[in-house]
Structure formats: C-alpha cells, structure tokens
Amino acid sequence: MCDIRGQYLSLKAEMDAAILRVLESGQVILGPEVSAFEAEYAEFCQADHAIGCADGTTALLLALQALDIGPGDEVIVPPFTFFATVGSVIRCGATPVFADIDPLTFNLDPQAVAAVISPRTRAIIPVHLFGQCAEMTALRALADHHKLYIIEDAAQSFGAEYDGQRCGTLGEVACFSFYPSKNVGTLGDAGMVTTNNANLAQKLVALRNHGSEVKYFHKYVGWNARIDAIHAAMLRVKLPHVTSWLQSRREAASRYDWLLEEAGLTGFVHRPIAMPNRRHTYNQYVIRVAALHRDALVQHLRSSGIGCDIYYPLALHQQECLQPLGYAAGDFPASEDAARTVLALPIFPEITEEQQHRVVAALSTYARQQIRLAG
Numbered sequence: 001m002c003d004i005r006g007q008y009l010s011l012k013a014e015m016d017a018a019i020l021r022v023l024e025s026g027q028v029i030l031g032p033e034v035s036a037f038e039a040e041y042a043e044f045c046q047a048d049h050a051i052g053c054a055d056g057t058t059a060l061l062l063a064l065q066a067l068d069i070g071p072g073d074e075v076i077v078p079p080f081t082f083f084a085t086v087g088s089v090i091r092c093g094a095t096p097v098f099a100d101i102d103p104l105t106f107n108l109d110p111q112a113v114a115a116v117i118s119p120r121t122r123a124i125i126p127v128h129l130f131g132q133c134a135e136m137t138a139l140r141a142l143a144d145h146h147k148l149y150i151i152e153d154a155a156q157s158f159g160a161e162y163d164g165q166r167c168g169t170l171g172e173v174a175c176f177s178f179y180p181s182k183n184v185g186t187l188g189d190a191g192m193v194t195t196n197n198a199n200l201a202q203k204l205v206a207l208r209n210h211g212s213e214v215k216y217f218h219k220y221v222g223w224n225a226r227i228d229a230i231h232a233a234m235l236r237v238k239l240p241h242v243t244s245w246l247q248s249r250r251e252a253a254s255r256y257d258w259l260l261e262e263a264g265l266t267g268f269v270h271r272p273i274a275m276p277n278r279r280h281t282y283n284q285y286v287i288r289v290a291a292l293h294r295d296a297l298v299q300h301l302r303s304s305g306i307g308c309d310i311y312y313p314l315a316l317h318q319q320e321c322l323q324p325l326g327y328a329a330g331d332f333p334a335s336e337d338a339a340r341t342v343l344a345l346p347i348f349p350e351i352t353e354e355q356q357h358r359v360v361a362a363l364s365t366y367a368r369q370q371i372r373l374a375g
C-alpha cells in the first residue's frame with residue numbers, strides 16, 4: 001500500500017546524512033533540528049506556528065487540552081474515521097458526539113453536525129479523510145454561530161487545499177501525523193500541531209514537554225509528547241519533495257480513474273469524488289464496491305498479490321469499547337454503509353503505471369467472473 005523502503009532508498013544519501021547529523025550533534029531531544037522543522041512546516045502550511053509532537057494521536061490530545069476541553073464538554077466527531085479521532089476526545093475526559101458523514105466525500109456532513117450541537121458542545125473535529133478537506137465553509141459557519149472551536153484532524157491530508165487554502169489553518173488548530181503511510185511519513189511515529197493563535201502555540205509548546213515553560217517548573221499537567229530530533233531531521237529531508245509527491249499521487253489517481261473507465265468497471269465500482277473547491281491529495285484512493293462483493297474482492301486481490309485495505313471495516317459507534325456511549329447499529333447509515341463498501345487500492349508517489357495496470361486487471365478478472373456466474 002506504500003513503499004517505505006523505496007522512498008528511503010530514493011533519498012538515502014540525504015536521509016543517512018540527516019540521521020548522522022543528529023547523532024553527531026548529541027542533541028537528540030528538541031533542539032535545532034526540531035525548531036528548524038517546525039519553522040519549515042509552518043511555512044508550508046502557511047500557519048504562524050507549528051509544534052512538533054510524538055504522533056498524530058497525541059497532536060489531537062494536546063490540541064484538546066490546550067483548548068481546555070475536558071469533563072462535561074462535548075466534541076462532535078464523525079463515526080467513520082481512524083479510532084484516534086474519538087480516542088483522544090475520550091482520553092481528555094470529554095464526551096464524543098457522533099454526526100454522520102456525507103456519503104460522497106466520507107467527511108462530516110454539516111447538516112448532521114448542526115443537528116447534534118448542544119449547550120455542552122465545545123468543538124467540532126472535521127477529519128479530512130483520505131486526503132480531501134471536509135466541507136469547511138458550512139462547518140465554520142456553524143462553529144462561528146455557536147462559538148465552537150474547530151480542530152482539524154488533518155492526519156491524512158497534509159498539503160490538501162480548501163478554496164485555495166492549505167489545511168492547517170482552516171480552524172483554530174490542526175493536527176497532523178507522520179505515520180509512515182501518510183503524505184509525509186517518518187520512519188516511526190511523529191506528529192504536528194499548527195495554529196495561528198500565539199497563546200495557544202505557547203501552551204502547546206509547554207504541554208508537549210510536561211507542561212513546563214521553564215525547566216522543572218510546571219505550569220500545566222502536560223505530557224512527555226515531544227517529537228524526536230531524529231524524526232525532525234528525517235522529515236526535513238522529505239518536506240521539500242512533498243509538492244512533487246502530491247502531484248504524483250494526483251496523477252496516479254487520475255490514471256486509476258481512467259483505467260477503471262477504460263476497463264468498463266465504473267458500474268461495478270464507484271471511484272472517489274474530488275470536490276471542485278478542494279485539492280485532493282489522495283493519501284488513499286478509496287473505491288466503493290457493493291457490500292455483496294467487497295470482502296470477496298479483497299480476497300481475490302490479495303491472492304493475486306495486490307495490496308489493498310479496508311479503511312474502516314466498522315464504524316466507531318459500533319466499536320466494542322465505545323458501547324457505553326449508547327449508540328446502536330442504524331444510527332449513522334452513511335458511515336455504516338461506507339464501512340461495508342469501501343476498498344482502498346494501492347497509491348503512493350512511487351507507484352508505476354505497470355503496477356496500476358495490474359491492480360485494474362485483477363479487478364477486471366474478478367468482475368468478469370461475477371458477470372459469468374450471474375449469467
């Protein structure tokens with residue numbers, strides 16, 4: 001689904017030099033590599049501040065804590081996202097409230113959000129799922145009207161744009177992940193929080209370092225949530241390549257669109273939809289297949305040596321550990337339907353035309369078998 005080793009090898013000399021630079025400097029906790037990476041990242045996102053941290057989950061937790069969100073507060077989240085979006089809300093002591101997704105984009109449906117806003121709501125977390133920004137105009141209007149914070153979960157969408165603006169400053173604060181499969185991934189775990197709010201940035205810097213602004217004096221009860229200097233150094237090597245990598249992802253997505261059409265498969269699968277005012281980054285190329293076929297197709301692709309995955313097979317309100325929230329099957333039909341029908345095909349900047357042809361050929365073989373069986 002991604003080529004971690006291939007990407008490393010394509011940058012090997014620079015990556016090795018970056019790692020050695022940290023080792024030889026002896027400065028492995030925070031320090032100049034982290035500060036430089038934060039400055040370069042902020043510039044890319046056109047944000048005033050970027051604060052590196054341990055991973056994307058911790059980025060969400062820090063953002064919530066920096067906004068003083070905790071017990072008694074409600075935070076609106078989609079039920080169709082990676083678990084960390086909701087896990088971080090629960091970890092900070094607040095109550096997640098689910099609002100269903102728009103089935104076209106997989107992102108929060110603003111009307112569903114409006115329906116669950118209560119006097120206890122403090123924030124909305126739009127997840128820019130699979131590489132495309134959520135419907136920010138309507139969400140921002142709701143947030144402004146009800147005086148709510150917007151915390152972008154941009155873990156999957158580094159570089160994505162909404163109305164020409166990069167994610168990272170579309171709300172009060174934004175959270176990113178550098179998990180290896182993300183648009184910019186490190187060789188391990190790391191994350192980032194961006195904001196244009198100077199006070200919030202100052203608090204985030206303290207919170208990620210045990211709540212301390214001056215060593216051994218603790219203003220807040222924070223965490224050990226720092227980004228490692230070695231990850232910052234590796235990510236600094238990757239950052240200048242991101243624009244061309246995102247372009248390669250878009251080209252690969254267009255190629256899939258075209259190959260699926262050429263193979264006559266657009267009745268059998270639905271291709272991802274890129275909204276006109278957004279710049280999709282295709283962190284994932286997610287097709288939809290009738291629930292009847294989805295799991296068998298996954299087996300077929302895997303047995304043909306094709307990587308594929310299901311993000312996500314069970315909506316969050318149906319997860320075992322979230323049953324105490326009191327939701328039931330049927331509460332979020334669009335999310336539940338997505339969980340039954342999505343299928344992510346391999347997409348990464350280094351994917352070749354030949355590899356994409358093989359993926360589509362394997363899909364065609366399965367579709368033809370089904371047509372023959374049905375006939």
Ligand SMILES: Cc1ncc(COP(=O)(O)O)c(C=O)c1O
Pocket residue numbers: 055056057058081082084085127153155156176177178179189190191
């Ligand atoms: C939507 C979303 N939110 C949050 C996270 C958490 O990021 P991390 O794995 O770096 O903790 C991820 C990562 O997989 C994600 O996809």
